[in-house]
Amino acid sequence: MKKILVSFLACYSLFSYSQKQADVSLELLDGNILKGTAMVNDVELVTAYGKLVIPVSKISHIEVGIGRDAAVAEKAKSHLKILATSNIEDTRKGAYADLVKLGIKAIPAINDFYNDPKNISEESTYTGEFTIDNALSEIKSSANLTHEAPMEDILTMDNNYTMGGTYTFTKMDIKTEYGSLSVPKEKIKSIDVSVAVEPGKGEFSYKLTGAKNISGNTSGGWLKTGVTLKSGQRFTITANGEVTLASLSNSKYKPDGSSKAEGATDYTKPYNSGEEGEYSTGGYPTYGQVVYKIGEASTETLKAGAKFSGTAKTSGVLMIAIYETVFNANNKGAYNVKVSLGK
Structure with missing residues (x-):
């Protein structure tokens, strides 16, 4: 963190x-x-x-x-001890069932048990189904835990x-x-x-991550800034940072769309980058650039790049993302984005 x-x-x-x-x-x-x-x-x-x-x-x-629950942890310890030491099938079966009944709140206790070296025994000869590993898998399956929560x-x-x-x-x-x-x-x-930002002037900071905030990610790729723009309101967007897009052969990108192929030493600027240091006035984006749209339902994706200054063509909440039509969760890196508002 x-x-x-x-x-x-x-x-x-x-x-x-x-x-x-x-x-x-x-x-x-x-x-x-x-x-x-x-x-x-x-x-x-x-x-x-x-x-x-x-x-x-x-x-x-x-x-x-998942959270920790002291009462659940105490109950789990006794069941875990049985599963770690007993070779009696019926005894293990009962401890297994009781451990599973505790649900996801038992997971921290199971992890703690595994992390304590004195609980690891090389002498166990049990080969049946009532094991701690199987209990953990069943708890996760029952709770639909498909990720490392x-x-x-x-x-x-x-x-x-x-x-x-x-x-x-x-x-x-x-x-x-x-x-x-x-x-x-x-x-x-x-x-x-x-939470909606009060209309007017102000400066706001955001982080766009390659592992989520991709324009082609239909599951929350666009970051909702909470900034509501009025038609004709002036605003600027500036950004820095670097992302690696697994969807584009692990090439590295900067907010202005400059790219560097894996193994290359220099960045190549995109055709629409403009002059060095100038503010972009929008246009069609290229891969890796910071993009924006006004209104959640809008389908108009506009280029911001590393530096943008312009006026809102319509009223609505400002949404920002990294431009790429294909999303890959193995993307890495992030852009730091700053939005400044004028009246």
């Missing part, structure tokens, strides 16, 4: 609780995606360093962790900084186009959060 300055954290802890309406996208453990709006309180995150209250307007993404909740702030801890909520009430739903925390894999 990216380290956060103490002063940065301290300023968050001084905020009082407030509630704001946010656009949210919930990725569920069963693979479904729910989009809508929710009233979200400022987030109380309990960390190893203390409790923080983080303004919800600063949060862009929440990866929901973090133990803690991981919050991304300002689309850049991350911090782990315990976000104490039990469910999220979301209004969708099909009605209102109440989704338990244990059913949620991750949450994208976007």
Whole structure:
């Protein structure tokens, strides 16, 4: 995780609780995606360093962790000890069933058990089905855990900084186009959060990652900035950084679209890069460039590059991404993007 300055954290802890309406996208453990709006309180995150209250307007993404439960961990220990030492089939069968019944909250205890060298025995001769590994696989399968879920909740702030801890909520009430739903925390894999920015002047920072924020990624590739532009409003976009696009033979790219093939030493500028240091005025993008669109439903992808200055042709929320028509989750790197608004 990216380290956060103490002063940065301290300023968050001084905020009082407030509630704001946010656009949210919930990725569920069963693979479904729910989009809508929710009233979200400022987030109380309990960390190893203390409790923080983080303004919800600063949060862009929440990866929901498994969490630790002391009571469950204590029960799991006795079942794990039996599975690690006993060769009696019926005894193992009972311990196995009881461990599986504890569900995903038993996973931290299983991991801790594995990580303790004194629990590793070379003398076990058991070859049946009631093993710790099989119990862990069954727990993950029952919970639709197809990924390595973090133990803690991981919050991304300002689309850049991350911090782990315990976000104490039990469910999220979301209004969708099909009605209102109440989704338990244990059913949620991750949450994208976007709180609208007040119209007017301002400067906002974002991070576009190659592993997600690709224009061709239909599962949340476009980053919703929360900035609502008015038709005719002036705005600028500047960016720096580097990404490696696995979808394009692992070539490296910069925000202006400059590219370097794998193994090459120099970058090649794209045909539409313009003069060095000049602000772009838009146009059709090339691979690797920062792009934008106005309005979530818009199909018009416009070039921003490393430096863009222009006026909004229509009103709507500003969306940004890295231009590439094919998404590959093995992309690496990120662009740091700054959006500045004028009236």
